[in-house]
Amino acid sequence: MEEDTGALPRKEDFSQWYNEVLWRAEIMDVRYPVKGLYVWYPHGFAIRKRVYGILRGLMDRDHAETLFPLLIPETEFMKEAAHIKGFEDEVYWVTHGGRNELDVPLALRPTSETAIYPMYSLWIRSHTDLPLKLYQIVNTFRYETKHTRPLIRLREITSFKEAHTVHATREEAAVQVETALGLYREFYDRLRVPVIISRRPDWDKFPGADYTMAVDTVMPDGKMLQIGTAHMLGDHFSRTYDITFEDANGERRYAYQTCYGISERSIAATISVHGDDRGLVLPPEVAPIAIVIVPIIVGKRREEVLSAAATVEKDLRNAGFTVKLDDRDMRPGAKYYHWEMRGVPLRVEIGPRDIDANTVVAVTRLGRKITLDRRGVVEGVISVLAEFGEELSQTARQAMADRIAVTDTLEETAEAVKRGVAVVHWCGSKECAEKIEAATDASILGSDIRSDLITVSAGPCIACGGNGTSTLVARTY
Template sequence: MKVTREKWSKNFSEWFDRVLAEGEFYDYGRYPVKGVGVWMPYGFRLRQNVVSLIRRMLDSTGHEEILLPLLIPQELLSRETQHIKGFESEVFWVTKGGSQELDVKVSLRPTSEVAITYMESLWLNSYKQLPKKYYQIVSVFRYETKATRPMIRLREITTFKEAHTVHETYEDAQKQVEEAISIYSKFFDELGIPYLLSERPEWDRFAGALHTYAFDTLMPDGKVIQIGTAHHLGQNFTKALDFKVQRRDGSLCHPHQTSYGISDRVVAVIISMNGDDHGPIISPKVAPIKVVVVPIPSKDDEEVTKRVFEYSKKVGDMLRESGIESVVDLDPEKTPGEKYYVWELKGVPLRAEVGPKELEKNSIFLKRRDTFQGKSVPLEDVIEAVTETLNSMFLDLRKNAESFLLNNVKYEKDPDKAKSLLSSGGIIEIPWCGDNTCGMKLEEITDARVLGYPLQDRKVNDPCAICGKPAKTVLRVAKTY
């Protein structure tokens, strides 16, 4: 089978919409509210696997899960000035209950920094309780006026995992940001998602943060997507809400905070980053179904066909008993080809083809979704072969995705050339003096978005692409989602 990737990479947007719908991941654009989607059963299971992974990682590092109210009153949301400025144009407001006007306008949470800080001020009063790490997994709402996109730019983001931490000192909070970065790095590694880590420039920080660090990756069309952020909030919110704790020396202080989040976009990337014209290839680590068993009827012998179907069920049972999520597609009305089409659209990593030949040889024919390479495997070796193939697929897919990202990060000292390079996607690193004015000018000239700069200063020989002064680092620019 020929692997074709034209539609996937060249018509990505169309491909993505089709895969979400026909693969039955996510129903978008048909529910009668703009910018919201419906997680269908198969997509929900994928989402749930991702949620379980991050939950395990947070629980095992001392994070405690909580659940805060959806509604945040206007007064509370407005306490931190920078924060409300950043969000006020995109907040949904509830103004009525039944037929009554509400006394106070309440917002649908756009994020929860003020709400959690309010509760922390009731729960925490001493350094002895610190550090404290909370998280919740909830829907957040943004009244997006830009064009919305399924899972990527939404008015209801349904898988917002937000962590919020409290610390005695600035340095402790900085260490926590480092822990957050390390957790997210492992999380994306486990998912096989390559990333570039940048500190966002001052003019593009989270509203209310001192520092914003972001994980970005590349979509098949060459556009960059932000998949995770971590913020050092300093004392901005604790001062705004006058939340104080007693320090070791008995004095009172406003503690330091961090927050970090991931969203539905992680699922969007898992579906998108490995694929071809047949559909997505879901990473074996989180695929809801690892193997689909497809019986191939005999052309002329009904008795053999019957036995092939029985044998397929047996293969399915073996897989399930070993804890390998699998499906046996027994639909008598569909041809094997029609079945392949459906399961490829769902991105199931492995297919076990079972026909009269396999029945006779007591084997299966195991085919990889990514390469369409197949091999015959004796029945007694099935579990081992499936496990091994899933593992090598995971590594191969991750390697491919990493190469794709690395090959598309380029250095260019001339901003005009950078602009032209960006028309075919990717990330361009441009020498920069560190000055905001030069940074914003670079954004303007390249007609792209500044992602920020590497966490460690980069030695650059060329001067700043704008002012000609010595460059301190590189500034990364890209077309973004």
């Protein structure tokens, strides 16, 4: 709707790059007249649709999709003391309907425990109702007073996938947390985004949880972005909302619960991890257009080139690819710029010389150029795109590895967090955490680290010298 002009800031100026790429690649428009609320452009929404299609596919394996109301009555919301304490400064309240003041103010869900669990209390009667695994993809709201940023820190999270499960035993619930982390790992594998999983310190867990496991990735500026969480709720909420079941012996017992969520930060991570100085770089699975065909038109062989390009388009489309034939009347270079900005994984060029040689030229968004045989174009493209996806994974993984440093002192750690994640030994005490955080201007993210890039060990706490275990320290979003 608007032409992009001029150069994109370099990706090393990450914050500027991020803001610019969002509108130049038509992901989000930030000009909506309320702070922290943004508009999805059709191209951004098409990416969202694919990303959430992958997520839905994973959840649908053994969760059922459902939908609960946005509005939560204050009376239900206030029941769970620890929970409300975690959210009380962040909740939007509806107080009026038309010109009337409401009897009971309604909260816009910041997350749905207090909307869903009263219903679970009605639905669950017997051990045969368990496990129950439901999820929904909804808009949620946080009255953010910090600096807001599209896809990352929002007042309306437009795309929150939240799952809520109920189990007969604490052990089963704990296993479900691990299952959820496995699903999330698989999800980010599909997005080619490397992640580190860890257990958040107690003071940073979800309000009302026994413990919180988090999925983080390292952003290009070295800060960590939390892109998924899984919470062990124990029987905390089931006691508040009276979620009980009759076990096989006829005894009534409280259930155990978990919940886990992913938001559009998954898209922020995909954009940020893979993008480059020329714009987006999209993994094939999430690109609304996988392949753009650019006919290289030279004077008198125009019709012949367009016809050959149309044939290639048809072949690729029939093979199931989303293809765009860009036959606009403009220079090929301007077309390259346009589609590179939007992250299209593969460009196929076809000109008179290719026709003569019975070939096409395929150029990946990472700049790899391959000449393909015309007759084998579908097989060629399948293989090039598979390699491209693999290259994205490897490049991203290497970039993350380069930003992880194992450090032994507060000074080393303070240096390391300037460009990425430090892995330190920490004794687990709040006192030492505060010392480490003050000395490094960064946060303790968590222990119980799961990442094949990090070797976990025991060692002396960098603050007090007592027994410690490997812990992540980083600046965060």
